[in-house]
Amino acid sequence: MPSWACETCGAQFPEGAAPPASCPICEDERQFVNWKGQTFLTREALAQRCRLVWRDDLELTGISLEPSFAIGQRALLVPGADGCVMWDCVPLATPEAVDFVRSRGGLKAIAISHPHYYGALADWSEAFGGVPVYLHADDRAWVTRPHKAIVHWTGDRYAISDEILLLRTGGHFAGGTVLHCRGGANGKGALLTGDIAQVTMDRRFVSFMYSYPNYIPLNAAAVLRIADAVAPLAFDRIYGAWWGRNIAGGAKAAFEASVARYLAAIA
Ligand SMILES: [Zn+2]
Numbered sequence: 557m558p559s560w561a562c563e564t565c566g567a568q569f570p571e572g573a574a575p576p577a578s579c580p581i582c583e584d585e586r587q588f589v590n591w592k593g594q595t596f597l598t599r600e601a602l603a604q605r606c607r608l609v610w611r612d613d614l615e616l617t618g619i620s621l622e623p624s625f626a627i628g629q630r631a632l633l634v635p636g637a638d639g640c641v642m643w644d645c646v647p648l649a650t651p652e653a654v655d656f657v658r659s660r661g662g663l664k665a666i667a668i669s670h671p672h673y674y675g676a677l678a679d680w681s682e683a684f685g686g687v688p689v690y691l692h693a694d695d696r697a698w699v700t701r702p703h704k705a706i707v708h709w710t711g712d713r714y715a716i717s718d719e720i721l722l723l724r725t726g727g728h729f730a731g732g733t734v735l736h737c738r739g740g741a742n743g744k745g746a747l748l749t750g751d752i753a754q755v756t757m758d759r760r761f762v763s764f765m766y767s768y769p770n771y772i773p774l775n776a777a778a779v780l781r782i783a784d785a786v787a788p789l790a791f792d793r794i795y796g797a798w799w800g801r802n803i804a805g806g807a808k809a810a811f812e813a814s815v816a817r818y819l820a821a822i823a
Pocket residue numbers: 562563564565566567579580581582583
């Protein structure tokens with residue numbers, strides 16, 4: 557039986573003879589149902605339509621689908637001595653992409669910022685022997701394809717290693733998570749934010765939203781909570797949600813200025 561991917565958001569669903577009746581991620585007020593109606597693709601049809609590509613994105617390797625699919629998810633490989641952590645995920649895994657990741661040391665874990673990036677997490681985990689997939693427990697209800705590799709972590713911090721720390725910030729989603737890599741950015745520290753803090757088009761600031769496509773801003777309390785979570789960390793770079801949407805240097809000061817600018821704008 558085929559497994560199914562939502563054509564609008566890229567969420568993967570369990571195997572079944574027929575596609576799901578609806579996609580809860582798309583029906584949520586933070587997303588939208590395709591104007592032509594909800595559609596799903598089998599994994600095989602998606603692999604025929606798109607291939608996976610990888611290239612450098614500010615000294616980390618990014619992976620995404622080409623042509624662009626769903627919301628254009630881009631995953632990043634955070635290298636480590638005992639394998640990479642895949643940060644965020646994409647809606648498809650292919651043998652060629654798995655071989656490429658293996659050539660980079662393989663995966664030891666997957667960690668995802670929020671449900672819009674859950675994608676084909678189960679396929680990626682299985683390709684590397686069932687490595688753990690760290691999702692914050694507060695977003696458990698948004699898992700569209702439950703899987704034994706998923707670790708629903710709780711609280712505000714989870715250390716994958718000495719180098720890699722997950723921080724629950726909330727905001728866009730209750731379990732919204734960012735990843736801090738202590739040795740990233742040549743030892744100055746890197747913060748990988750997905751769209752929990754969205755790098756703006758001028759790449760000098762971040763901004764915050766409850767819903768990006770439907771323009772629902774975050775309130776001051778939620779933004780201050782994100783700022784408090786990030787405050788103790790040292791980092792010089794921020795890696796955002798899309799190709800090239802990164803702040804290459806001075807990111808800690810840029811983050812603080814962004815919080816002040818945002819709060820002033822909604823005051
Ligand atoms: Zn969807």
